[in-house]
Amino acid sequence: MVERFALSRRRALLGAAGFAGAGVVAATAAGCSDDSPPATATAPRGTVPFHGAQQAGITTDAQDRLAFAAFDISAGVSRDQLRELLVGWTAAAARMTAGQAVADDAASPHSPPRDTGEAIGLTAGNLTITFGVGPSLFDGRFGLAGRKPAALADIPPLPGDNLDPLRSRGDLCVQACADDPQVAFHAVRNLRRLAQGAAVLRWFQLDFGRTSTTSDSQDTPRNLMGFKDGTNNVKREDTASLDKHVWVGADGGQAWMRGGTYVVTRRIRMLLESWDRDFLQDQENVFGRTKGSGAPLGAAEEFDPVPLTAKSAGGEPVIPADANIRLAAASTNDGATILRRGYSYTDGVNQETGQLDAGLFFIAFQRDPRTGFIPIQRRLAASDALNEYIVHTSSAVFAVPPGVRDPKDFWASSLFTV
Numbered sequence: 001m002v003e004r005f006a007l008s009r010r011r012a013l014l015g016a017a018g019f020a021g022a023g024v025v026a027a028t029a030a031g032c033s034d035d036s037p038p039a040t041a042t043a044p045r046g047t048v049p050f051h052g053a054q055q056a057g058i059t060t061d062a063q064d065r066l067a068f069a070a071f072d073i074s075a076g077v078s079r080d081q082l083r084e085l086l087v088g089w090t091a092a093a094a095r096m097t098a099g100q101a102v103a104d105d106a107a108s109p110h111s112p113p114r115d116t117g118e119a120i121g122l123t124a125g126n127l128t129i130t131f132g133v134g135p136s137l138f139d140g141r142f143g144l145a146g147r148k149p150a151a152l153a154d155i156p157p158l159p160g161d162n163l164d165p166l167r168s169r170g171d172l173c174v175q176a177c178a179d180d181p182q183v184a185f186h187a188v189r190n191l192r193r194l195a196q197g198a199a200v201l202r203w204f205q206l207d208f209g210r211t212s213t214t215s216d217s218q219d220t221p222r223n224l225m226g227f228k229d230g231t232n233n234v235k236r237e238d239t240a241s242l243d244k245h246v247w248v249g250a251d252g253g254q255a256w257m258r259g260g261t262y263v264v265t266r267r268i269r270m271l272l273e274s275w276d277r278d279f280l281q282d283q284e285n286v287f288g289r290t291k292g293s294g295a296p297l298g299a300a301e302e303f304d305p306v307p308l309t310a311k312s313a314g315g316e317p318v319i320p321a322d323a324n325i326r327l328a329a330a331s332t333n334d335g336a337t338i339l340r341r342g343y344s345y346t347d348g349v350n351q352e353t354g355q356l357d358a359g360l361f362f363i364a365f366q367r368d369p370r371t372g373f374i375p376i377q378r379r380l381a382a383s384d385a386l387n388e389y390i391v392h393t394s395s396a397v398f399a400v401p402p403g404v405r406d407p408k409d410f411w412a413s414s415l416f417t418v
Contacts, residue, residue, distance in 0.1 A: 047124040050097045052403040053259060054247070057128030058339070058365050059236035061215045063177040066207040066343040067184040068265065068361065069192065070134070070170025070396060071199040079142040083416050085198045089131070089174075089191055090410035099124035102190045116193065118186050125180035129187055131411045132173040132263055132398030147415060149254045151262055151368040152399045159381040160392065167267060167394035170202045175263075175363070181208065203394070205267065207343030207361050214341060220294060220302065224270055224344050224358055225389070227287050228294035231302055232329075234339045245337040245372065246365050256414035259402035261365045264338075264373040267345070267394035270359035275389045286385040288323030296325060308332070322385040328376060338364040338372045359390065369397055 048056045073082060092102045101115035138148035154169065176187035185206065192201050211223045212230035216237050223229040234241050243249070252258045275283070284290055284297065294302035298310045298318035308326055310318040319326050330337045346358040366372030381387065401412045 046126060047098055048126050048128050050094045050129075050404065051406055051409075053405075054261075054403045055128075055130045055400060056097070056403075057130035057175055057177050058246070058261060058341070058400070059214055059242065060128050060177070061126075061218055061236075062210045062212055062341055063126050063128070063179050063184075064210055065178050065181040065184045066205070066210075066361065067176045067181075067188045068205040068207070068363075069174050069188045070202045070204075071172040071174070071192075071195060072202045073137070073141070073171045073199050074197065077141075077198050079144075079416070081198055082142055085195060086131075086412060087410045088194050090404055092190060092194055093129040093131075093187070093411075094404070094407065096187050096190065097124060097127045097129055099127075102194070116186065116189055118189075119183055122180055122183055125178040125183040127176065127178040127183050127187060129191075130175040130177075130263075130400060132175075132400040133412060133415070134170045134172065134396065134398050136169060137171045144415065147254055147256065149252070149257050149399060151248075151253075151370060152397065153370075155264065155369065155374065155395045155397050158377055158392070160387055161381075161395065162391050162393055163395050164393050167203045167205075169396050170398075172199065173263075173265075173396070173398045181206070205265075205345060205361050207345040209344040211342045211344055211360060212340040214339070223360060224272060225275055225283070225287075226291055227283075227289060228302060229342070230340050231289075231294060232306075234337060241337065242339070245367055246339050248367055256412070256417070257399055257401060261367065261400045262369050262372075263398050263400050264362075264364050264366070264369055265394070265396045265398075266362040266392050268360045268362055269357060269391045269393050271355070271389045271391070272358060273355050278389075285320050285323060286389070288319045288325030297323075320385065322383050324380070324384055324386045327380050327384050333376050333379060336372055336376050338366045338376065340364050365400070 048060055050056060077085075095102060096119075101120070103114040105114050135148070135152050135154050138144050138152070174188055174191055176184040178184040178187070188204070210221050212233050213220050214233065214236055216235050220228045220231050234245060236242070246261050248257050248260050248262075250258060280291060288297055288306070289295060290297065295304060296306040296319065298307040299305070306325055306329060307318055308329065308331065312318055326332060341363045343361045343363070344358070345361045346356065348357055349355070350357045364373050401415065404411060404413075
């Protein structure tokens with residue numbers, strides 16, 4: 001991807017230095033166990049362990065804030081340089097999730113600081129940083145084409161899509177979740193800085209409120225339409241469902257992805273002005289839930305079973321045929337199940353319409369998008385009553401490798417194993 005802004009010679013040199021410095025950061029973190037706690041250590045309060053069998057930020061209790069970025073590798077970068085970038089990124093991520101600066105800053109007053117500094121004095125805020133690779137990384141530039149998983153393919157065109165290519169796809173992705181928006185922003189900003197000379201930011205999404213729950217200990221949040229969202233989401237306590245629907249198993253086609261997962265992101269703009277003029281009964285029929293309690297129509301409590309077969313006195317389904325809850329249910333999609341981890345966003349005003357540019361940044365983890373997100377979304381796109389009030393404006397899919405084992409490991413390390 002061509003960078004949108006030309007860099008001055010001085011900034012270009014600084015960028016190259018920043019990329020070269022990634023190796024220094026990596027050496028510091030990988031060679032000294034004091035920098036990052038081992039996987040078996042108890043994490044300090046307000047931190048989430050970085051090392052482990054799976055990456056944090058997937059089944060971790062969903063935090064309140066999100067910063068999500070996609071990157072493209074710069075022209076001319078070699079396979080070894082790509083590997084070095086990931087080594088440096090991993091070391092920096094391990095430090096930031098532990099509440100530390102990217103590096104112990106002993107730089108000269110006449111050199112740029114190695115950490116941007118806006119998180120100084122803040123706690124780690126339960127920061128998690130999750131990394132993934134996109135289909136385009138396997139296009140032949142780095143000799144990785146033979147290691148592309150069959151499940152890692154661009155999401156096909158779907159009915160009703162109005163996608164912005166500048167907000168879609170990417171070679172790499174970084175998801176930073178935290179309870180403090182400045183902590184999440186700081187994480188992505190510093191990884192971008194380390195990438196100068198090696199990768200450019202393709203798109204960036206900053207969100208302000210979770211719309212899913214990933215644990216039984218969390219209350220169900222509401223989306224910007226005022227409805228509880230993610231009531232029936234897979235929870236981290238349900239390890240059997242996670243193994244079946246989220247984690248790539250031993251039968252995964254590519255060994256480097258076993259124990260990992262796949263993430264699909266969709267930026268979904270909500271036409272809130274139209275929605276706000278609709279009657280309450282119509283709104284509830286669209287979702288198939290009552291707006292106040294979140295209970296399925298025809299039920300009393302939020303977590304009651306969804307009565308998909310119940311009929312009214314007149315013989316009509318209590319939950320309409322085109323209700324979102326019906327069309328998205330696993331029981332009506334041959335068991336297709338995904339782990340949702342979305343966030344509400346706002347990007348000001350749409351200049352063409354004068355209406356709010358706000359909605360849902362949808363994030364879903366699954367074992368295989370071909371049997372998870374895609375069949376579910378095809379069904380929703382065809383007949384979901386909610387389509388009258390939403391527009392999908394971006395789309396991306398990434399392979400999320402298994403976790404970083406210890407301070408000597410790095411993101412997607414097995415991808416580079418000969």
